[in-house]
Amino acid sequence: xxxxxxxxARALLAALLASTLLALLVSPARGRGGRDHxxxxxxxxxxxxxxxxxxxxxxxxxxxxxxxxxxxxxSTLEAVRGRPFADVxxxxxxxxxxxxxxxxxxxxxxxxxxxxxxxxxxxxxxMTLAQTNFCKKHGFxxxxxxxxxxxxxxxxxxxxxxxxxxAKHSLFIRHPEMKTWPSSHNWFxxxxxxxxxxxxxxxxxxxxxxxxEYYNVTVQ
Numbered sequence: 001x002x003x004x005x006x007x008x009a010r011a012l013l014a015a016l017l018a019s020t021l022l023a024l025l026v027s028p029a030r031g032r033g034g035r036d037h038x039x040x041x042x043x044x045x046x047x048x049x050x051x052x053x054x055x056x057x058x059x060x061x062x063x064x065x066x067x068x069x070x071x072x073x074x075s076t077l078e079a080v081r082g083r084p085f086a087d088v089x090x091x092x093x094x095x096x097x098x099x100x101x102x103x104x105x106x107x108x109x110x111x112x113x114x115x116x117x118x119x120x121x122x123x124x125x126x127m128t129l130a131q132t133n134f135c136k137k138h139g140f141x142x143x144x145x146x147x148x149x150x151x152x153x154x155x156x157x158x159x160x161x162x163x164x165x166x167a168k169h170s171l172f173i174r175h176p177e178m179k180t181w182p183s184s185h186n187w188f189x190x191x192x193x194x195x196x197x198x199x200x201x202x203x204x205x206x207x208x209x210x211x212x213e214y215y216n217v218t219v220q
Contacts, residue, residue, distance in 0.1 A: 046132050049148065050219070055199040055207040060219045062150045062199075064099030066091065066127040067174060071105075071156075073116035073123045087113045091125075092174040094166075101215050103127075103152065103192045104159070104167040106178050108185040121155040125192055148201035154194045164189060 046065060050057040068090050075085035090106065093099040103125060107114050117123065128149035129135055130142035140147035159167045167189035172179055181187060197214055198206040 046134060049129070049134065049201075052148075052201050054217075055201070056209045056213040057217045057219060058148060058201050059150045059152075059197055059199050059209050059214055060099065060101050060217055062127050062129060062148055063093050063101055063103060063152075064219055065129070065132055067131060069103070069125045069127040071113055071123055071125050073113050073156075074120045075112075076116050076119050077112065085112070085116055087111070089113065090171075090175050090178070091127075092170040094170045095173045099219060100166070100170070102194075104170050105156070105190045105192075106171050106175070106181075106187055107190050108187050110185055117156050121157060123154070123156050123192065125152045126150070127152075145200050145202055148199070150200070151198040151206070152192060152194050153196040154192050156190050156192055159189045159191050163191070167191065 047061075050061050052058060068088055070086050071089050072084050072086040075081055075083050077085070091103045093102055093104065109115070109118075113123075126149060128142060128147060130147050130149070134140075135142060135144075135147035138146070171189070178187075194211050194214065197209040197211065199209055200206045
C-alpha cells in the first residue's frame with residue numbers, strides 16, 4: 001500500500017512539473033516584446049494614455065513608455081547617399097515613472113546611423129504605442145492614428161560629462177543588457193536635441209507641439 005502511495009505521489013509530481021514546463025514554453029514573455037510593456041510589471045501595468053486633447057502630455061507619455069524608436073538620418077552610403085535612412089534604436093528618457101522627455105541613446109561608431117550623424121547630425125525620431133500592449137488591446141492597427149505615435153526632429157549629439165550619469169542610468173535601468181555590450185565597439189551616450197514635435201494620435205492630421213510645451217508638462 002505504501003509503495004502504491006509513493007508511486008501515485010511521483011506520478012502527481014511528474015504531471016505538475018510537465019504542466020509547469022509547458023506553461024513556460026507556450027506563455028508569452030513578460031519582458032520587452034512580450035505580453036505587457038517591459039518596464040511595467042503586472043503590479044503596475046502601463047499607465048493610461050493622457051487625454052488626447054493634451055498633445056504635449058501625450059508626446060511626453062509616448063516618449064517615456066517607449067523602449068525603442070525609428071531614427072531617420074541622411075545616408076552616407078554610396079548606394080543611397082543623400083537619401084533618407086531609418087534604423088531602429090533602443091532609447092530611454094529615464095527610469096519608469098521618472099522620465100525627463102530627453103531621448104537618450106547608446107551608440108557605436110560601427111553603426112550605419114552613427115556614420116550618417118557624423119556627417120549630418122540632423123535626424124527625425126518616431127515612437128509609437130504599437131510597441132506596448134495599448135494598440136493591440138484596443139484593436140488599433142499600428143498605422144492608425146488612434147495607435148498614438150509621435151515624431152521628434154532635431155540633432156543628435158554626444159552628451160557632455162555633466163549629463164553622462166543621467167544618460168547612463170536612464171538607459172541601463174531600462175536596457176540592462178547594454179552593460180554587457182563589448183567595449184571594443186566604443187559605445188558612447190547621445191541624445192536628441194528636440195526642435196520640432198508632431199503628435200499623431202487622432203484623425204485630422206498631426207498636432208504641433210513646441211519643445212517648451214513638451215518639457216513644461218509633467219507625466220505620471
